[in-house]
Structure formats: structure tokens, C-alpha cells
Amino acid sequence: MSEAGGNRNLDWGTAREAAYDAARPLPYQTVTLADALGQTLAEPVSPLQPIPHYASSAMDGWAVSGPPPWTLVSPEVHEDHPWRRPAPHSDSGTVALEPGQATFILTGGVVPGNTDGVLRTEHGQIRGDLLDRNEAARPDEPVPGEHIRPAGEEAEKDIEAIPAGVVLNPAQIALAAVCGHDTLAVLRAPRVSLLMTGDEVIEAGLPHAGQVRDTFGPQLPAFVAMLGGHVDVAGRAKDDLDDVVAAISAEATDGFSLARASGDVLITTGGTGSSSADHIRRALTVLDAEMVIDGIAMRPGHPTLLAKLPDGRFLVGLPGNPLAAMMAMLTVVGPLLAGLRGAPLEVPQQVLCGEQFEPLEGRSRLVPFHWSEGRAMPSGHQRSGMLRGLASADGVLVVPAEGCTVDQPVPAVRLPWVR
Incomplete structure (x- = not known):
């Protein structure tokens, strides 16, 4: 087992930093908007065009140009229109009003060129093909720009609308859609495997003398998820050096080991001490792992280990006592997963x-x-x-x-x- 200097009996703060610094952010993955909820954004999101990308009406009513009364025109002539005169078009092909003209418009509709403002439906009256203000309207209605949402009012193209590093919520996913994105780059949750040891551990029922209930299997997957990881597979090894080595090794032939070997982090429970019944340190020596943390100067949780296996996976050795193990999760696993996710190290x-x-x-x-x-x-x-x-x-x-x-x-x- 290769060792870096000064990795034994680290103080608590140094151990947290060592676990965080040992990790490098994992490559990001691309997901659809439907799958992005709760994911951590890897790259900032910018609008691919202005939002909104055209000037639109904020009211049902009439787009008007110049002073009243206005002659009603239509972008297209339809039999059900009470007026038949088509509106002129600009050089770009969009509808453009001339002074003294108006055209009906719905909320969200494209505002014609040369529009001064929108007269809302409740404030207009029609006589023949002429539109004028009614008694409910202000004398100056509409003032320039009234009830018009300008193009780019919410965001200009290429500005940062959603920063990298946020955990995406429904509103941000909706904003990403408005920005024109179909997929998002998100950080991949580190893949974690669990290897429980302890011949005295039972998974159900009341333990007899010399037995203990399994406190890790029921809670570690959820604990890992709360820290930003995802447990792919969990298994158990006998209190035997060869069995522990085989379970950890990427060259083992059983399906559990092969599945675990493709992950990012392997968490073991128990066996981190120095007695003849503790095999994790010996297994790391056999496998020529690089020790990153060999014990932490804290109580409980002193015999916590962090090593890097030759295949690139990290191994976190949790002590067998349940409170000690959970303190190790907070001290080592949390910072390690944060480093792999590219998230900042949380400051106490x-x-x-x-x-x-x-x-x-x-x-x-x-x-x-x-x-x-x-x-x-x-x-x-x-x-x-x-x-x-x-x-x-x-x-x-x-x-x-x-x-x-x-x-x-x-x-x-x-x-x-x-x-």
C-alpha cells in the first residue's frame, strides 16, 4: 500500500479538506428537461434568442398608430371580420401600421410595426370600420408603449439566465425551456457501492448474544443520496481477508464485485481497526491502494479510512460502530462526494x-x-x-x-x- 506523507491521524478539519481535495469533478452528462429536476447544473444557461423574441401585446385589444379615430385594418382578410381592408406590410414581410390605423390583437400576439401602443378591449368602441376610445378610456390612452412587451424585456440573448451549480427547480427548468433549450448539462451523481462486513450482523429480527442488528443497510443508501451520491449496488463480505480482497477487487468474478468496480466510490463498513479480525487495511495493502486518510483525530470515528484503489475508485472505510460511522460519513464521504460533483466544500x-x-x-x-x-x-x-x-x-x-x-x-x- 502506497502512502502519502502526513496522512495518519489527521485533525478533523484537515481530513475534510483532504477528502475534498482528493476528488476531481466527474464529467457532466446531458439530460432532457423532463429529467433535469433536482440535478445540479454543470454549465450556465443563456437564452438562445431574446426573451420574448418578439414585441407582443400584454392585453386583448387593438394595436394603434397615431391619434384616433383609427381605421381598422386586418393582417389578412377573413369573412368574419367586420372590416376588409388589409394592413400594409413592411420590407421584412411583417405587418406595419400606417398613422391612423389599428388592428385587433390578442394577448401575446405579435405587435405590428409602427405601433404606438395597445388600446385594451374594454376601452374601445367601433363604429363601422372606425375605432375610437370609449368613456372608460383615459384621454391619452394608449400612451407610447402601453400594454406592449418589448422584445428582450425579460432577457437579452446570451446573458446568464441560470448560473452553473444550482440544483434545478421547476421554475428554472421552465426558464431553460423559454431560453430555447431542449437538454441541459448536469453533473453526474457519483456512483457509490456499499460493502458491509461483520459475521455477527443480522439483517432482521432480534439479535442473540454476540449478534447485532444491521444499522447500515437500511440507512446508508438514503444517507448517500442526501450527500449527493447514488448507491448502485450493496453487498456483504465475510470476515475473511481473502473474501474482503475479492469483494473489493475489480478482478473478482462475482457479479456484485464487477458492478461495483465500475462505480466511483466504494464504502465499506467495519473492519477498519488493527486487530486480527479487521481486514480492510490488510486488503488495501494487498491491492496496493494509495492511502489518503489513515485515521482521523476525532471521537467517535477515529479509525476512518480513505484510499484510492488502482482502478481509480475511492474506498471509504467506515468504522463498525454506528455513531462513529455516521460521523465519518459527515467528515469524509460528504466532502468527497462534493468534490466529485464539483460542488463547494460546505463551511461549518x-x-x-x-x-x-x-x-x-x-x-x-x-x-x-x-x-x-x-x-x-x-x-x-x-x-x-x-x-x-x-x-x-x-x-x-x-x-x-x-x-x-x-x-x-x-x-x-x-x-x-x-x-
Whole structure:
């Protein structure tokens, strides 16, 4: 296993940055507008022509030129028109009014050339082939440009209408359609595979002594999705070095391994320690992986690993204890997936700690908290194998190794399921 210098027992902030910096944005993909909802835009969207691309009427009524009364003309002569005189056309072939002329127009209709304004239907009266204002109209109606939506009023061609990096919502997809686009370039969600270890783990029912329930299978796919990835496949390996190596290796012959080998990130659970029953580090040595993070100076979650496999995939080794693993997800997997997606590394917010913490030499403490009167109050049940504290938490405090006092600002990590 190849190692980069200084990758052991990294402090919490350095570990986050190392995970983020190790990734390079994945190539983008092109999707139809119908498939773009919730996707991250890879390139800015600009109008392919002005919006609107022609001057249009904002009202049903008459496009008029010059002072009243106006002679009614029609772009085309129809039997059901009360007037038969066609409007003249400009050199470009579009209808153009002469002074003293008017033509009926619907909302959204193309405004003829030389139009001064639009007289709305409620404010006009017709006598024969003449149009005039009625008693409801203002004496100066319509003023120049009234009830006309100019071409390019909303956006000129080639301006940036939607910036890159946004998560597309329905309004933005509609705007992209108005801009003339049929497809959009979006960032591909990193493909993630899960490999669970632990012969003592059961997936259903009540565990006997020496057994534990699987806490990873039911929640990790959704957790990964909240962090911007997509789980393609999940499987389990025996607590055996050869079996773990075969499950990780791209050269393994079983379908699960082959499917996983084509992904971007492999997340393993358990087996990241140094005992004889822990095989992830040994497997990485056998496979000559490059170690990016070999342990993090935090509690819980110290034995977290990040490595790059020879085939280009990343491997994140989560500790086997459930709270420790979820802290590793926030510390390593979140930044890694952000880097692969081309998204910025989220900056922790500063919160006022509601309790005093004594120093813990050499390690940060990650502590679930809930809000109380503007302070971040540590939740109970904080040990690495416990989940009750996190299940009811609003976020996670990152208490520095030197500890902190009440009302001291400390970093806090947002939980992706808390809004």
C-alpha cells in the first residue's frame, strides 16, 4: 500500500479538506428537461434568442398608430371580420401600421410595426370600420408603449439566465425551456457501492448474544443520496481477508464485485481497526491502494479510512460502530462526494456551545446537539455505538481538543436531513 506523507491521524478539519481535495469533478452528462429536476447544473444557461423574441401585446385589444379615430385594418382578410381592408406590410414581410390605423390583437400576439401602443378591449368602441376610445378610456390612452412587451424585456440573448451549480427547480427548468433549450448539462451523481462486513450482523429480527442488528443497510443508501451520491449496488463480505480482497477487487468474478468496480466510490463498513479480525487495511495493502486518510483525530470515528484503489475508485472505510460511522460519513464521504460533483466544500457554521467541555488531548469530539434558547446543547447517548442522541439532534458540534466553555463559539456540522 502506497502512502502519502502526513496522512495518519489527521485533525478533523484537515481530513475534510483532504477528502475534498482528493476528488476531481466527474464529467457532466446531458439530460432532457423532463429529467433535469433536482440535478445540479454543470454549465450556465443563456437564452438562445431574446426573451420574448418578439414585441407582443400584454392585453386583448387593438394595436394603434397615431391619434384616433383609427381605421381598422386586418393582417389578412377573413369573412368574419367586420372590416376588409388589409394592413400594409413592411420590407421584412411583417405587418406595419400606417398613422391612423389599428388592428385587433390578442394577448401575446405579435405587435405590428409602427405601433404606438395597445388600446385594451374594454376601452374601445367601433363604429363601422372606425375605432375610437370609449368613456372608460383615459384621454391619452394608449400612451407610447402601453400594454406592449418589448422584445428582450425579460432577457437579452446570451446573458446568464441560470448560473452553473444550482440544483434545478421547476421554475428554472421552465426558464431553460423559454431560453430555447431542449437538454441541459448536469453533473453526474457519483456512483457509490456499499460493502458491509461483520459475521455477527443480522439483517432482521432480534439479535442473540454476540449478534447485532444491521444499522447500515437500511440507512446508508438514503444517507448517500442526501450527500449527493447514488448507491448502485450493496453487498456483504465475510470476515475473511481473502473474501474482503475479492469483494473489493475489480478482478473478482462475482457479479456484485464487477458492478461495483465500475462505480466511483466504494464504502465499506467495519473492519477498519488493527486487530486480527479487521481486514480492510490488510486488503488495501494487498491491492496496493494509495492511502489518503489513515485515521482521523476525532471521537467517535477515529479509525476512518480513505484510499484510492488502482482502478481509480475511492474506498471509504467506515468504522463498525454506528455513531462513529455516521460521523465519518459527515467528515469524509460528504466532502468527497462534493468534490466529485464539483460542488463547494460546505463551511461549518459557528454556534454557541451550551456546555463546558474539558480538553481531550489530540482529538476533536463530534457531539450531536439540539437547540435550546439559541445555544447548542449536547444530546445524551453520545458513545460510538449509540444512536439515540443523533436521532433527535439538530446538528453535530465539533469540540476542539482543547475543550470549550459555555457560550464559546465552536464549529458545527449540518445534518442533511434537518432543514
